[in-house]
Amino acid sequence: MNRLIQRTFPRGGNREVPDHKEATEGKPIRSLSAPSIVVIPMLQHIGAPCEPVVGVGDKVKMGQPLGKNQAFVCAPIHSSVSGEVIAVEDRPLATGRRALAVVIRNDGNDDMVKFETGDLDKMSPDVIRQKVKAAGIVGMGGAGFPAHIKLNPPKPVDTILINGAECEPYLTCDHRLMVERAPQVVGGLLAIMKATGASRGIIGIEENKPDAIMQMQDATQDQDHLSVAVLKVKYPQGAEKQLIKAILDKEVPSGCLPADVGCVVSNVHTAIAIHEAVIHGKPCYERVVTVSGGSVVDPRNVSVRIGTPIQTLLDFCGGLLGEPAALICGGPMTGPPILDVYGPVVKTLSGISALNHEEAGFDVNRPCIRCARCVKACPAGLTPNLLGDYSNRGMIDQVIRLRAQDCIECGLCSYVCPSKRALVTWIKKGKADLAALRAKERELGVSACK
Amino acid sequence: MQVRTGPFLRDAVTIEQVMGDVLIALIPTVVAGVLLYGRHTLMVVVLSTLSAVLTEAILTRAPLTPKGIFGDGSAAVTGLLLGLILPHTTPYWVPIFGSFFAIALVKLAFGGLGYNIFNPALAARAMLLLAFTSEMIYLTDAVTGATPLWGTARFSWSLFWGNVHGIIGETSVIAILLGAAYLFYKRHINWRIPVSCLGSAFILALVWGLDPWHTITAGGLMFAAFFMATDMVTSPVTPVGEIVFGAGCGMLTFMIRQYTPFPEGVTFAILIMNAMTPAIDSLTIPPVFGVGASYKTRIRGFAVTAGVVIVLLGALVGIERNEPAIRPLISNGHYLPMHELLRDPDYDVVEVDETRYYVVRDEEGDPLQAAFIAERNGFNGPISFLLLLDAEHQIERVSVLKQGENPGFGELITRSSFLSQFVGMDKDSPFSVGEDIQLISGATVSSRAVISGVERALQHFDQAFFGVDGPGILNDGTFVGETASFGGPLEVEVVVEGGRISSVTVLRHSDTPGFSDPAISGVPERIVAANSAQVDAVSGATLTSEAIMSAVQAALESTSVGQGDELELDPEVRDTSDGTSVANAPFEITVGDGTHRGRAQGFGGELVLDVTVTGARITDIVVVESSETPFIADAAFKKLLPAIIEAQGPVETVSGASVTSGAIHGALRDALNMKEGQ
Incomplete structure (x- = not known):
């Protein structure tokens, strides 16, 4: 059964980030x-x-x-x-x-090497992973994490999520791919499910992409273990942990992987690439x-x-x-x-x-008026006004206390800030400082935990 | 291209917009204030706003453009907020100085926007309240003002629309809610602080048995809950912190209103919570995504909330429990409505001798509970106070309404610890200072004025409703009464016709000729006019006046017992007149005629008097040398010397100047060659 219930992640986020997708979402992909x-x-x-x-x-x-x-x-x-x-x-x-x-x-000849085609039904999970690895597939949503590692989760998983939320403003490549290549998305999903042993697959799409929802529903119609989850528009729903929370209502513990709550998340484009790699050897x-x-x-x-x-x-x-x-x-x-x-x-x-100059906004770094918009907006539940300040000043103990490592760098704190402070930039710096500290602690054999 | 960091999309909201929206949200309250209180109000808010903007522009050396001077708009918000929490009668320098203080010392001195610890407008108001109390507290005669206009049952609605006098911006609840709705719509405030602030006050009012709706709509609580406590800079940023902060504001406001003399608790409540904001923030960091509300975090959040509640409730319990017996009648510059005071909406308004009595009557028309306002001259002018009598006509409550006594000292008479002493007293109570009623040290003049004022007011009430001797009507006839005045027996003839005193004649007296003449001629006229033996004494001849009154009283008492024109004195009457007027026997003048100089140690140094004796009587006393405190001692000289000449002996000391009074007596004895204590 297809799921049509609209849902979203409960905490933080902003439903008013303009998506600016109208310029490209209706145009077919050109080569x-x-x-x-x-x-x-x-x-x-x-x-x-x-x-x-x-x-x-x-x-x-x-x-x-x-x-x-x-x-x-x-x-x-x-x-x-x-x-x-x-x-x-x-x-x-x-x-x-x-x-x-x-x-x-x-x-200019485009001479291709010969690709090895295959049949998914006859492949073992290991073969799928090897094919994916050989094809050099990485997370194409931007993270760039090698896909074959993702297909070998450390814990058993039962659910594969395809991330079609595409909450980032302006971007519509996943949207267009779902509209134009829905069967390939499903093919990729099935390949991932087979590789990981998961029993169900869910494609999460925000409701501002009705044509994509329709296409994916058509493509998954015959298969009971696949479904489409329609999500309310809310930034940053495309963030992995927020997507899991929205669709499965499970909270991935800090510092853990989605596999810890029994699922793997893959981007739409990555799914297509996996499909092409597994079936066509591309x-x-x-x-x-x-x-x-x-x-x-x-x-x-x-x-x-x-x-x-x-x-x-x-x-x-x-x-x-x-x-x-x-x-x-x-x-x-x-x-x-x-x-x-x-x-x-x-x-x-x-x-x-x-x-252009009308669309773009930049850091101004006026004084914080403690309006708490960033605190309310942060999907990770951080206090960016304090964390940003401490990170900027290099107060590492406070950075640890306020858990900079849990920042997902969605940039919403800077977005909502009326003082246009560079909160996310500072927090990234704090994260980097913290990571450097942890690396040094590991090197020296000091306990990483305070 | 310059290297910039993301995100490259930004919400359109800016500091200017936030501040502009707050200014827009305050428009309804400004309009309501101007409609209710007139154009002076507009001047107050305009001056406070301008002063704040200019102070900031000058101190930050803003460029000379409208935008530069307006800045980010936060100064205008501070100035306007300050203007709105001033009394509408405030002189023009108060908003100007207050805004300067708020911007220069509370905001900029801490680092400007975003760095101030305290809400600048509230800090300025607190400073003004403490330093310029009389300019800041405006108390109106609610009894003649709001209550008759709005009847009895709709009092809270009048609060809602704004018909109760007080502070400019705090008056109209509907205007406040309109502005708050706009801020909610614009999402500059959320529900947590206002709801927890009003909610905690509401719950405490329920627990304390007050009308909770009145608690949250009266005074500044509503305005502060939406516009002051929600000040972004000085309130917590965490969701739980906001609730703790709001609840603290509400509870502290309630406590301050209940247990301190300050009429407006919310100012200090929010300032106290402002100081606690960093700690609250730090202790209520929200649980991070994926970490969940760990056991430790939950326990800590619970402990913080419980701790705040326990501390506040503990403080409530710890404060003297005998004080709440009498609650301040005035909450936040507003009075309780008459029907609530009298606990009966069905009351009469009776005017007698320019005093308006609000009286609940029983089935037979006899007065039960009553409330009225009386006045008595204090140190700096009239002190008016409201008396509430219970069905037995014992004092249930005394509240000082208006007074101009010195801040810090004289104004202590408004404290419930002083005023509660009167509870349970009635017209027959002796009102003896030092036994039944303790004076306030440092405010003897003011407290004595209240004591004597209450005593007189009770007598006036008694006369107004029970005549001279109860509800009976005077029998017609001619009666004679006698009493002992300081010069010897004094006898009057009283003619009663048609149940009223038609004439009073002094038949015989031995009081000092000349000094007592005004009383002999004036007091009988007053008695006839008032149809009462209790009238105001003729100044300069107080003792003789009071003796005449006693004699008339004695004569009238004889009518009601039907003893006709018997001349025998009622011993009780004599006791009363002796006890209240003449404290001591006259001086024994042993020195001869002439002017005698006497000295004594006064408050500030030696006091030298010249006493003129003619025919074994003191005829004149002149102050030759005095180092006494001006003003305070002046009263003693002005009142005491004529009284001594009239009485030819020592008189009661002048309150507030007891040392000087003692010195005057000492110098007199010295001049007359008498020994101390004689």
């Missing part, structure tokens, strides 16, 4: 042909960077592995074009970081990216090869109307600013937001 040169970084995931397995001058095919690493938390990198490796060097990423990258001149070398915002001439969703410069993507969407007030990797609430527009598209890039 951008591969550029003449792609830059493929060796680090597109959480974990150890890949070691390049090709050298300058090598001819590579589309889908051929470029980098691998035997480390536990790692996902291999594949070529997105066919052509010749012209450089293996440090290249700037869009976010301003630098990473070792393989630069390939596209020969590695992750392209993805759908939302290009939106008031500064974009023709905002839309674009299917683009990994390694394409962001500038090329922007040009494909008609370019920008003047200098944008903010150019962001992903959505404006959680995304980092784009510091280099020639940086490549990576597996985790779900969108590019180019906000």
Whole structure:
């Protein structure tokens, strides 16, 4: 049975964050042909960077592995074009970081390696995980956690959630994918269920995507163990723990994984990628990216090869109307600013937001008037006004006491602040300080717990 | 491009909008205040707002643009809030000075917006209340004002719409609720603080047996619950903290109203809770997502709440339990309505001798409970007070309504510890100072004035409703009465016609000629006019006046017992006149005619008097040298010297100047060569 009850997570959140999805949600995904040169970084995931397995001058095919690493938390990198490796060097990423990258001149032929197709019914969970690992699938919602590890949960799980909440303003790639490729989402869901041994699958979608809800309901109609959960619009419902709370009413304990409450959450795009990897053997070398915002001439969703410069993507969407007030990797609430527009598209890039001056807001850092809007809004139940201040001042004991590590960095505290304080930025700094302290404690063998 | 950090979307709300919305929410209360109290009110709030904005602009050296001077609007909010919690009669300098204090010392000195510990408007009000009490407390004659207008049953509705005099912004509940609704709609306040604040006061009122609706609608509680306690900067940020804070405000307000002389408890209640805000915040950090409300956290939250409740209730119990016997009649500048005082909505209003008596009558028309306002001159002018008599005509309650006594000293007469001494007394009580009634040290003049005022008021009440000697009507005829005055026996003839005194003639007296003449001619006229033996004495001839009154009383007493024109004196009457008027026997003048100089040690130094004796009588006393406290001693000189000449002997000391009075007597004895104590 499909579930049509609208629900949401109870605590914190904000139902009035404007979603700004109208510019792209109705437009079909268009494909951008591969550029003449792609830059493929060796680090597109959480974990150890890949070691390049090709050298300058090598001819590579589309889908051929470029980098691998035997480390536990790692996902291999594949070529997105066919052509010749012209450089293996440090290249700037869009976010301003630098990473070792393989630069390939596209020969335009798109010669593919032969993909191994398969039948899900005949696969064992281990085979599924191996196929997912070989395809280099990572969390494509932005987290970049290697998917094959997620498919091997430390505890038995009974429920798989597909995260179609897409609460981040402007972004509609998951929305469009659910509308256009609903069967593949279901295919990915089934693959994940098989790999993890879960008995039911739920696709959670916010009610502002009625066409996606309809498509997913149609796609899951015949299967009793699959359902669609319609969620009220509330930011940040797409956050993993908030989604679990909203759909299953279970609270993932602090510092624990969703598997601890018997579920695994996967993004819509990741599910599709898993489906393609398992059934078609297709590695992750392209993805759908939302290009939106008031500064974009023709905002839309674009299917683009990994390694394409962001500038090329922007040009494909008609370019920008003047200098944008903010150019962001992903959505404006959680995304980092784009510091280099020639940086490549990576597996985790779900969108590019180019906000004009009317849309964008920035830190002003006026004095806190203790209005407590951030406290009421925080979905993690923190007190951001105090925590932000303590983090900013480096008062680590208070940062520990107020549990900075539980911040999910949704940015809602900064969003609601009438004084436009950089609360989430400070708390991120506090988290980093805390993590450094913990690492040092581990190194010195001191107890991590106070 | 400049590197900025996310999020790059921001809610449109700004500090200016929050402050602007608070200003908008205050418009109904301003309008209600102006409608109720007139344009002076508008000036008060405008001045307080302007003063606050200018103080902030000058001290922060704001740029000379309208926006720069207006700033973030928080100064305007502080100024307007302060204006709204001032009495509508306040002089113009009060809002100006108050706003300056609020902004300069309570807000900016602590670091400006967001850093102040105390609510600036309330801190300024507290300062003004303590430093300029008389400008801050406005007490109106509610008995003649609100109650008749609104009848009996609808009193609380009059509070609701705003027809009770008091503080500008605290008057109209409907205006306050309108503004609060706007703030709720804009989500600048939430339910926790107002509900817990009003709710705790409501519950305490129920427990204490008061009318809970009156408790929360009267005075400043409603206004403060929505606009003061919810001040973002000075209230907790955590949800549980907000409830603890609100409950503390409500409970402390109730306590302060019940047990202290301050008419407005909510100011101090919120300031106290402001000081506790950081601690409350720190102890009520909400449980984090995924951590849940751990056992420890829950226990701690429970302990904090329980601790606050226990401390507050403990303080309630710890405060002298004998005090609540008499509760302040005036709660927060407003009076209890007459029907509540008399516990009967069916009462008459009777005017006798310019005093308005509110009387409940029994079936036969005889008065039972009664309430009325009396006045007596105190140290700085008239003290008016409300007397409430029970069905036995014993004092149930005395409340000082209006007084201009010195702050800190004279104003202590408004304390219930003093006023409760009167409870249970009636017209026959002796009112002897030091035995039945203790004076307030430091406020002897004021407290004596209240004591004598209460005594006289009881007598007036008695005369108004029971005539001179009970409800009977005077028998017609001519009667003679005699009493002992200080010069010797005094005899009067009283003619009663048609049940009224038609004439009074002094037949015989031996009082000092000249001094007693005004009394001999004046008092009989007054007695006839008042149809009563109890009238005001003629100044300068108090003793003779009182002797005439006693004699008339004696004559009239003889009528009711039907003894006709017998000349025999009623011994009781003589006792009464002796006891109250002449304290001591006249001086024995042994020195010859002439002017004699006498000295004695006074309060401030030596006191030197010249006493003129003519024909063995004191005819004049002149103060040659005095180092006594001005004003206080002046009263002694002014009152005491003529009285001594009239009495030819020592008289009662002047209250408040007992040392000086003693010195005068000492110097007199010295001049007349008498020994101390004679």
